[in-house]
Amino acid sequence: MPDRNLDLFERAKTLIPGGVNSPVRAFRAVGGTPRFVQRAQGAYFWDANGQRHIDYIGSWGPMILGHGHPAVLEAVQKAVLDGFSFGAPTEREVELAQAIVELVPSLEMVRLVSSGTEASMSAIRLARGATGRRKIIKFEGCYHGHADALLVKAGSGLATFGNPTSAGVPPEVVQHTLVLEYNNLEQLEAAFAEHGADIACLMIEPIAGNMNFVRASVPFMTRCRELCTRHGALLVFDEVMTGFRVALGGAQSVYAKQIPGFEPDMTVMGKVIGGGMPLAAFGGKRAVMEQLAPLGSVYQAGTLSGNPVATACGLATLAEIRKPGFFDALSARTRQLVDGLKATADSAGVPFSVDAEGGMFGFFLMPELPQNYQTVMKTDGTKFNALFHGLLDRGVYIAPALYEAGFVSAAHSAADVEETIAAAAESLRALA
Numbered sequence: 042m043p044d045r046n047l048d049l050f051e052r053a054k055t056l057i058p059g060g061v062n063s064p065v066r067a068f069r070a071v072g073g074t075p076r077f078v079q080r081a082q083g084a085y086f087w088d089a090n091g092q093r094h095i096d097y098i099g100s101w102g103p104m105i106l107g108h109g110h111p112a113v114l115e116a117v118q119k120a121v122l123d124g125f126s127f128g129a130p131t132e133r134e135v136e137l138a139q140a141i142v143e144l145v146p147s148l149e150m151v152r153l154v155s156s157g158t159e160a161s162m163s164a165i166r167l168a169r170g171a172t173g174r175r176k177i178i179k180f181e182g183c184y185h186g187h188a189d190a191l192l193v194k195a196g197s198g199l200a201t202f203g204n205p206t207s208a209g210v211p212p213e214v215v216q217h218t219l220v221l222e223y224n225n226l227e228q229l230e231a232a233f234a235e236h237g238a239d240i241a242c243l244m245i246e247p248i249a250g251n252m253n254f255v256r257a258s259v260p261f262m263t264r265c266r267e268l269c270t271r272h273g274a275l276l277v278f279d280e281v282m283t284g285f286r287v288a289l290g291g292a293q294s295v296y297a298k299q300i301p302g303f304e305p306d307m308t309v310m311g312k313v314i315g316g317g318m319p320l321a322a323f324g325g326k327r328a329v330m331e332q333l334a335p336l337g338s339v340y341q342a343g344t345l346s347g348n349p350v351a352t353a354c355g356l357a358t359l360a361e362i363r364k365p366g367f368f369d370a371l372s373a374r375t376r377q378l379v380d381g382l383k384a385t386a387d388s389a390g391v392p393f394s395v396d397a398e399g400g401m402f403g404f405f406l407m408p409e410l411p412q413n414y415q416t417v418m419k420t421d422g423t424k425f426n427a428l429f430h431g432l433l434d435r436g437v438y439i440a441p442a443l444y445e446a447g448f449v450s451a452a453h454s455a456a457d458v459e460e461t462i463a464a465a466a467e468s469l470r471a472l473a
């Protein structure tokens with residue numbers, strides 16, 4: 042039988058670098074042929090060979106309602122008829138900004154952009170402009186998009202700044218980016234002790250989804266907040282992945298339950314707020330946000346920012362996830378999945394640990410949950426790849442790399458999860 046996925050991949054490789062428009066899609070880590078998606082509905086997509094897959098990526102997070110939710114489709118179809126893009130303000134932008142500000146108490150104002158990369162990059166410029174400082178802190182294993190200053194890994198020691206992780210980024214561009222180990226209190230203290238007066242912001246994925254699934258511990262987050270406040274640095278939460286995904290109020294609402302009065306100073310959002318359309322945002326307190334152009338001296342702009350079709354999609358998505366009980370049901374489904382996987386791995390005798398919050402989860406082929414990137418990367422890659430392909434062959438699509446999180450949607454049924462666990466049981470037995 043002809044393999045349409047393979048044919049398309051071969052053709053794509055002659056036209057698009059690596060055959061893909063974003064690297065992880067190429068299956069470089071796991072090997073094999075990427076699935077070219079033909080269409081999707083609910084919890085499934087169908088590839089170019091017509092094979093159905095249960096989708097635990099959901100466009101890397103946005104599709105929290107599953108694919109093709111009727112209310113979202115209707116909103117988008119209506120919006121399209123009114124026009125694709127105007128480059129002038131619209132009522133829907135105001136409505137979406139209002140919905141976001143209502144759902145996330147730390148936000149007083151937001152600006153809409155088109156990608157998470159743009160949102161993080163702009164948030165950092167604003168933090169630097171607002172504080173008049175140069176340096177930023179980021180953590181190894183956290184991804185904030187591909188702005189130059191954020192493509193950086195830890196240097197040889199704390200006294201040195203990071204090294205670029207991409208060619209094309211001159212060392213001078215990352216010289217003000219300090220890269221620390223996630224959940225490492227000692228490094229955090231030392232960084233503020235040495236550079237406190239020059240730190241504009243600390244940017245963090247509160248629950249990191251770009252090193253699989255790793256939570257910042259409550260003591261660590263508490264100290265991040267204290268040190269930022271004491272030194273006048275802004276605490277910036279990157280909730281592109283976790284926002285409106287781990288809980289209606291994002292990861293910050295999860296920490297606020299454990300740390301009285303907890304709030305970040307700024308938040309970066311994306312994915313779910315666009316419901317699958319190119320839409321992201323950054324926001325914070327009025328005094329900081331009003332330093333953006335046209336009011337203030339920090340420049341930021343976008344031809345397609347606040348796009349009318351994307352805002353319609355985002356608004357319809359948020360309207361669904363705000364309904365009472367939505368997150369309880371989503372969390373319960375995610376729990377069913379991770380508990381089932383864990384039980385299956387235990388009975389197959391495969392070392393396994395899991396964690397989840399709301400509709401986001403991670404699992405590791407190791408007995409204990411890791412606390413930082415270095416430990417995540419000690420996962421047995423060969424075993425992960427075998428598990429990935431075992432699942433893929435059985436119609437279950439998880440991230441094609443062990444350092445990515447997974448996503449459950451409201452469209453995943455109990456039967457979908459049972460089918461997934463059965464596929465995992467067969468795949469894990471083959472591993473043991």
Ligand code: PMP
Nearest residue numbers: 156157158184185186279281282
């Ligand atoms: N921040 C986080 C936490 C992300 O997960 C991502 C993308 N996965 C980004 C920023 C960048 O967003 P985008 O791909 O929309 O540029």
